[in-house]
Amino acid sequence: MLSRVADSLYWLGRYAERVETNAHMTTSQLENMLEHHTPHIDTFWKTLLDICGYQDDFHTRYEQPTTEDILYYLVSDQQNFNSVAALIDSIRFNAKNARNCIPNGLWEEWNTFYLAMMQQPLTQPYTVLKTTEFLTQLRRTALTATGTIDSLMTRDEGFQFIKIGKWIERSEKTALILLRMLEQQDTLTTDTTMATTLQLTNALEEYARRFRSRKSEDIIQFLVSDSKCSRSVTYGIRKIKRTVLDIEQETLQPHSEDLLFALDELEALLQQNAHNMTVAERKEWVATIHTKCMHLGPIFSKTYYLTVPMLVE
Amino acid sequence: MFHSYDASGFYDEMLTQNGPKKHYTPFYEQILKLTHTELYEKHKAAQSSFLRQGITFTVYGEEGGTERTMPFDFIPIIIPADTWQTVEAGMKQRVEALNAFLHDVYHEQKIIEAGIVPRELVEQNPYYYKQVDGVSVPLNNHIFLAGIDLIRDEEGNYCVLEDNLRNPSGMSYVYQNRFAMRKTYPEFFHNYSIETLDKNLAKMQQALLSHRPQQLPEQQEAFAVLLTAGVYNSAYYDHVFLAKEMNIPLVEGRDLTVIDDIVYLKTIRGLQRVDIIYRRIDDDYLDPEVFLAESMLGVPHIMNAYKAGNVAILNAVGNGVADDKAMYIYVPDMIRFYLNEEPIIQNVKTYRLDDEETRNWVLERLDELVIKNVGASGGYDMLIGPHATPALREKFREKILEAPHQYIAQPTIKLSRAPAYQDGRFYPCHIDLRVFVVRGEETSILPGGLSRVALKEGSLVVNSSQGGGGKDTWILKEAKVHA
Numbered sequence A: 001m002l003s004r005v006a007d008s009l010y011w012l013g014r015y016a017e018r019v020e021t022n023a024h025m026t027t028s029q030l031e032n033m034l035e036h037h038t039p040h041i042d043t044f045w046k047t048l049l050d051i052c053g054y055q056d057d058f059h060t061r062y063e064q065p066t067t068e069d070i071l072y073y074l075v076s077d078q079q080n081f082n083s084v085a086a087l088i089d090s091i092r093f094n095a096k097n098a099r100n101c102i103p104n105g106l107w108e109e110w111n112t113f114y115l116a117m118m119q120q121p122l123t124q125p126y127t128v129l130k131t132t133e134f135l136t137q138l139r140r141t142a143l144t145a146t147g148t149i150d151s152l153m154t155r156d157e158g159f160q161f162i163k164i165g166k167w168i169e170r171s172e173k174t175a176l177i178l179l180r181m182l183e184q185q186d187t188l189t190t191d192t193t194m195a196t197t198l199q200l201t202n203a204l205e206e207y208a209r210r211f212r213s214r215k216s217e218d219i220i221q222f223l224v225s226d227s228k229c230s231r232s233v234t235y236g237i238r239k240i241k242r243t244v245l246d247i248e249q250e251t252l253q254p255h256s257e258d259l260l261f262a263l264d265e266l267e268a269l270l271q272q273n274a275h276n277m278t279v280a281e282r283k284e285w286v287a288t289i290h291t292k293c294m295h296l297g298p299i300f301s302k303t304y305y306l307t308v309p310m311l312v313e
Numbered sequence B: 001m002f003h004s005y006d007a008s009g010f011y012d013e014m015l016t017q018n019g020p021k022k023h024y025t026p027f028y029e030q031i032l033k034l035t036h037t038e039l040y041e042k043h044k045a046a047q048s049s050f051l052r053q054g055i056t057f058t059v060y061g062e063e064g065g066t067e068r069t070m071p072f073d074f075i076p077i078i079i080p081a082d083t084w085q086t087v088e089a090g091m092k093q094r095v096e097a098l099n100a101f102l103h104d105v106y107h108e109q110k111i112i113e114a115g116i117v118p119r120e121l122v123e124q125n126p127y128y129y130k131q132v133d134g135v136s137v138p139l140n141n142h143i144f145l146a147g148i149d150l151i152r153d154e155e156g157n158y159c160v161l162e163d164n165l166r167n168p169s170g171m172s173y174v175y176q177n178r179f180a181m182r183k184t185y186p187e188f189f190h191n192y193s194i195e196t197l198d199k200n201l202a203k204m205q206q207a208l209l210s211h212r213p214q215q216l217p218e219q220q221e222a223f224a225v226l227l228t229a230g231v232y233n234s235a236y237y238d239h240v241f242l243a244k245e246m247n248i249p250l251v252e253g254r255d256l257t258v259i260d261d262i263v264y265l266k267t268i269r270g271l272q273r274v275d276i277i278y279r280r281i282d283d284d285y286l287d288p289e290v291f292l293a294e295s296m297l298g299v300p301h302i303m304n305a306y307k308a309g310n311v312a313i314l315n316a317v318g319n320g321v322a323d324d325k326a327m328y329i330y331v332p333d334m335i336r337f338y339l340n341e342e343p344i345i346q347n348v349k350t351y352r353l354d355d356e357e358t359r360n361w362v363l364e365r366l367d368e369l370v371i372k373n374v375g376a377s378g379g380y381d382m383l384i385g386p387h388a389t390p391a392l393r394e395k396f397r398e399k400i401l402e403a404p405h406q407y408i409a410q411p412t413i414k415l416s417r418a419p420a421y422q423d424g425r426f427y428p429c430h431i432d433l434r435v436f437v438v439r440g441e442e443t444s445i446l447p448g449g450l451s452r453v454a455l456k457e458g459s460l461v462v463n464s465s466q467g468g469g470g471k472d473t474w475i476l477k478e479a480k481v482h483a
Helices: A003-035 A038-052 A055-061 A067-076 A084-097 A104-119 A128-152 A157-182 A190-200 A204-210 A216-225 A233-247 A254-270 A279-303 B022-032 B036-052 B081-105 B119-123 B171-184 B200-209 B236-246 B302-307 B327-339 B356-363 B390-402
Strands: B056-061 B064-069 B072-079 B145-152 B158-164 B224-228 B250-252 B256-259 B262-267 B270-273 B276-279 B312-314 B369-373 B382-384 B407-411 B417-422 B425-439 B443-445 B450-454 B468-475
Touching: A003 A038, A003 A067, A003 A084, A003 A128, A003 A157, A003 A190, A003 A279, A003 B250, A003 B262, A038 A055, A038 A067, A038 A157, A038 A190, A055 A067, A067 A084, A067 A128, A084 A104, A084 A128, A104 A128, A104 B036, A157 A190, A157 A216, A157 A233, A157 A279, A190 A204, A190 A216, A216 A233, A216 A279, A233 A254, A233 A279, A254 A279, B022 B072, B036 B064, B036 B072, B036 B171, B036 B417, B056 B236, B072 B081, B072 B171, B072 B417, B072 B425, B072 B450, B081 B145, B081 B158, B081 B327, B081 B425, B081 B443, B158 B327, B171 B236, B171 B450, B171 B468, B200 B236, B200 B276, B200 B425, B200 B443, B224 B236, B236 B250, B256 B302, B262 B302, B302 B312, B356 B390, B382 B390, B390 B407, B417 B450, B417 B468
Parallel strands: B072 B468, B224 B250, B224 B276, B276 B312
Antiparallel strands: B056 B064, B145 B158, B145 B425, B256 B262, B262 B270, B369 B382, B369 B407, B417 B425, B425 B443, B425 B450, B450 B468
């Protein structure tokens, strides 16, 4: 497969996952906002900005931000590469770039959303109802696109690159959410921190169904090491490893050595027991996991001669 | 529905003053069965499906490129079998002669020696590349894909308006117009038996792969790619469609590299050798080492690989010398010279303006004639005398006097018309037809081609960048119409 096309598919997978997660987190936050006290909202929004965008960039542009500013920045601001609008552009660009390797249905799904967004963009004021409706529609598009990939794509390298993009993005994001929320433990109660973490990672429903404990170490261990939860870091890393081995047809090749080594190392780290750690050690552990997840992307790109990330001009 | 339709004054494809022509009768009767609301709904559904699928072209303006769909008009151009057979034979003949000319012009130049084509017209042509003098191309074929633009005059005779031998685009629209027609207007096919387009892409793939470069070992399968300028190119959809249908990778210049005169593709598993490049970028951008140094679209040293016979580039480099509007005048002579035949499809009468007497004659008649820049296309730098303002005519007078060799003149032809349905009504619009000729070991012609329509009432410009639309083109199978 052409490196440039593989690169586009990889980023298509990443951006699609990112936009879906960001939309989910923003929707959750909008719901939270209705009930929480004002001081908490600031902390939550700040954390969300950290996870979805760039806190520093935001604050250089907005001195005394309002909720409207934050929503504009997260949803519509083309200068924020991680805003919903910018990510949709990037997804469409990468899909267009790889059009002859993806099902028509996948292209049409994203293109239809893009056209609707161009025709009727979400504009201020960002009311809860209107914004939630827009983000829900976006999430539906993302889920349908995933369904199209799963049901229509040949299980070849194209499919594998999209999936690896998705799992790298998800593992990194789960680790990041966890890390940022642990950093808020001094400001918020442990209960709130952990409930919000589960909510933002979209694992609340699954966790509540499978476990009763609300202890932070249990929740952290779940999000890091659970082998059945598709939002956990371990689940994502195992998926990546499995897919890389498929690409390499189960044999260890010199060019993929670094990648498999990094995956093995990360996998071992993920299996450590959070219960034997202090609060500070747990935070340190999660920070290391996040850093290692972040390094996976560049190692993967180097292994398969991928180009630099594509951004819409 | 057609009570206010004026079929007089021009050759109309579908209607006479007394109703539809015989081969349009079943279609006409079918229209009458639908209500205006139904027609409107279908029209809307067809247009939005083009947009959703991203079947768009890019128009460049002040704020970068804007994606647009080519408006689709559902009334097809229906061509009876015997008429088409003549067109087909004429197209094969013309492209055969043009190919012979290209081969000759880059080798012996017999046609110049014979005094048929003026030497300066070749040597001063900006698209004549000395860099490919004497280069042998696979199958001696310079034209893998040609798009020949035809019009019909007021008697309904087909004439060639323009030859496109470099990178003719629009083939994907032929298919998409047919798909839209089948999906949204299936009832109109009732009582017709028409030539399908299904087999032609396979023929095109076969023709492509038959251009094996000299150095490719006999037993080895040729590996081909389609080279595009990328997602921002105006014809990107055309490129995507053809690459997908011919099952070849769609690549950009930065995906290719040349090592020791061999072209390689950068893949996730390293470099892969490329044998055939169907390029959709212009000659000037192909190789920054040989042509435009600032080209970011091309591949450095690709011309060395081409000259060494390690890679085939289709269409061949240097075809522009044969398809500009000044050389067009000599195509009938090329047919006589190389094939010893009379042209089956005629040219439109064309005047070169470097001869003073002709030039003065033309300058006196700028209000009657059409003036075209020999190197321009897409309807740009063109004067349609009867429709132009005195100021514009004056501007063209100056342009002609400044660079007479740069312009040609043609009589204003009463281009044929066909009904179009837009905004809830039927009205007559001028049309033309781009016929696609594919050459490899065999020559094939796509049945029909791209019918382009000037949707602006009274306009003669059919180009999609200037408000033109597309129509499906039906070639009837012999004696199958139950009219």
